Amino acid sequence: MRAIPAILIIILLLSACHATPEHQGDDRRETSSLSRKAWEMHHRGEPAEKFIAMQIKAVEQMRQGLTDDNPVEVLEQLGFFYNYIGDYPSALRYYREAIDSLQSIPLNMRNEGAIQLFGDLSSLYSVVGIMDKAIEYSDSAIVESNRQNGRMLADVYRFRAGIFQANDMIPEALECYDLAMKAVESRNTVASKDKLKAIISSEKAGLLIETCKGNSDTIDNAVKAIEASLKYDDMDDAYRNFSLGLGYIKQGKLQQGLKLLTESEASFREQGDAEMLYFTDCELMDLYARHAQYEKMAQLYPSFIEATDSFRNDEKDRALIGAMIKYDLQASEDRNKILDLKLDIERDRSIIAYIITGALIIILVSCIVIFYQRNKLQRQKRIMQEHELSWLNERVGVLEKDLSAGMNSNTTILSSPQLITGNSEGKFRRAFNVLYPGFIPTLKKDHPQLSTNDELLCMLLYLHHTTDEISVYLGITRASVNTARYRLRSKLGLAKEVDLDEFITSVKTQKQPDGDLNAPK
Structure with missing residues (x-):
């Protein structure tokens, strides 16, 4: 069984967590009329360029002081929209601006916008392959949720499960789904608790169906969990049909499974979801081949090739974006080190000035001696710090060259023929x-x-x-x-x-x- 690509797991959870019942009963989207309209347009499935343009206007109004909106929520929502369409650099830019705004808000005045921001950042870093940053922001989301009495904690653990699932850490992902279920049980204020539990059970069941081998009881229970979620019509039917179809096939119900996989394939094609279309086509091609349905295999083959090319191009783009983000993070850390060194120099200068002033008041001769010694020490420190600054600048240059070489290497590898083995x-x-x-x-x-x-x-x-x-x-x-x-x-x-x-x-x-x-x- 192939593993679902990381981007699919994360984007599916990212979209779902913004619309789960735990969200819907609170003031999460009580922002300006423009921001609220943008969210409604996204929820209705309108073209991305329309609701993004609307949200950009909301951000401009917020920056001009024309609204009383929470800047963290307005900026986070625009970052989420860019993340949703795969424009990760733009998403990261607005997420970082939202983080800067969050720093000015006292801890006791933060709302769930802070939790959502940390969750979105963890998802973005997971998509571009920066696992340590993804876990770091996921930890921050858990801390922030617990600070707000467990608000959105179930969603946070679902985010975290998606990160582990995308990196083939299946036991950790299953544990996170269990923690999400416990979070729902522990809160009495969660709206539509049964529906949220059904969503979590369905997502966990999809993971079990994908990864379980040879345990019929596990497959049967997973299929039952997904079937139980069918009564909630507003869930993602395409992905749910995909998971349920795989479950039926593992149960030996070939025709039922093929029917659901074919329906989900058509839905993904209509939605323009090229990556999930590729994954579904892979499963169908394998099934047709194993059951000698060569005519259907030949009919599906052109779509399979097109989806494969699209998926590989997207993976290449994400790898390049991930490399650029890693470089940007490293360069930012180096710049911070340089700023710290400059501050140290200024601090040393101030200390020396105070010492000299105090020495002049005490005795002129002592002041001259101290001044000479301190200036000598200062010159030595400055030389050492300038050497370190020079080394850091060379380091930035090396990182730029390494990044360029890595991109060229990735392009060469992806363009080379593969062995037939x-x-x-x-x-x-x-x-x-x-x-x-x-x-x-x-x-x-x-x-x-x-x-x-x-x-x-x-x-x-x-x-x-x-x-x-x-x-x-x-x-x-x-x-x-x-x-x-x-x-x-x-x-x-x-x-x-x-x-x-x-x-x-x-x-x-x-x-x-x-x-x-x-x-x-």
């Missing part, structure tokens, strides 16, 4: 057999002595791949490829005047689907 070989064979169903059976019928490696070489030759390409795909040298070709000629019993490539491409196959669009080049 293990699981990828199985997928390659299934795809080949769908496009050219008669090739291997015909070849094996005439030449039963061929090994699986020989078959793979024949398929690559049939597709007109060059020796260099074959060496990359098989992970062997050109010389090894030529040796393999020679052995293959011997097994096929070809005469010297018969060209191996022409012989392979002359093997007859059955009629290919869709008008033979995928014939050998």
Whole structure:
């Protein structure tokens, strides 16, 4: 079973936690009319550019002092909108401004906007792969929630579970879901407690269905938990159908599972959720292949390729953004060190000035001696501090070069061909057999002595791949490829005047689907 990509888990929880019953009974969104309208537009599913433009106006009004809004809530909401659409640098900029505003608010006057801000930051850092910062802000959210008598604590633990789940820390994620459930039970003021418990149980059940292997009781209980949440119509049907479909398949209810997966695939396509569409297409392709539904597999294949390309591009973008954010964090820390050093210098200067003034009052001679000694010490300190400043500036330059080299390396790796080994070989064979169903059976019928490696070489030759390409795909040298070709000629019993490539491409196959669009080049 593939692991759901980190961005999907975090964004799904991020959206859900802003709309759970624990939110809906309080003053979370009692801000300006513009900010409130922006939230309502987002909740109705209107285009992102519209509610973001509305929220930007709310921020401008707040900065001009035209409203009495809490700046933390207004800035956090704009950061959330940018986080929601994947513009992480913009989201981080407004989150940081909200953090700066939060510092000026006394602890006893903070509301749940502070909790939400810490939760959003933990989610953002998890998405871009900065786990230590994600946990740091998640800890801050828990502390802030406990300071406010457990307000939003269930949501905070759901955020935290998503972070652990995205990093394959399954036991920790399950523990967080249990803590979220306890948080709901411990509070009597949570609106729609049963619904929130159903949401948490459904999310935990989805994780168990994804990760559990061989325990039918666990799968059965997880399926029941999701089925119990069906009575709440305002939950995410697409993702819930996806989890429930996987559960049915693990229970052996293939047709029910395929039906739900197909429905969720259509929903994700309609929503434009390319990443979840990719994940659903992967599951469907595997199921079609395992159950020999090659016609459906061929129909889904173009969508699968498109979703795969989109998902990989998004992953690449997130990796680059994460690298830039890491660099920005390191550069900020270095700048703070430089500022601290400058403050130390100024502080030392002030101390020396006071000493000199006091010494002059006591005795002129002593003042001259002390002045000389202190100036000498000051020069030595300044030299050392200037050396340290120079070293820090060089360090910033090295970090910039390392970042540039890392980006180039990532691009090179993502653009290079991948080896056809293990699981990828199985997928390659299934795809080949769908496009050219008669090739291997015909070849094996005439030449039963061929090994699986020989078959793979024949398929690559049939597709007109060059020796260099074959060496990359098989992970062997050109010389090894030529040796393999020679052995293959011997097994096929070809005469010297018969060209191996022409012989392979002359093997007859059955009629290919869709008008033979995928014939050998």
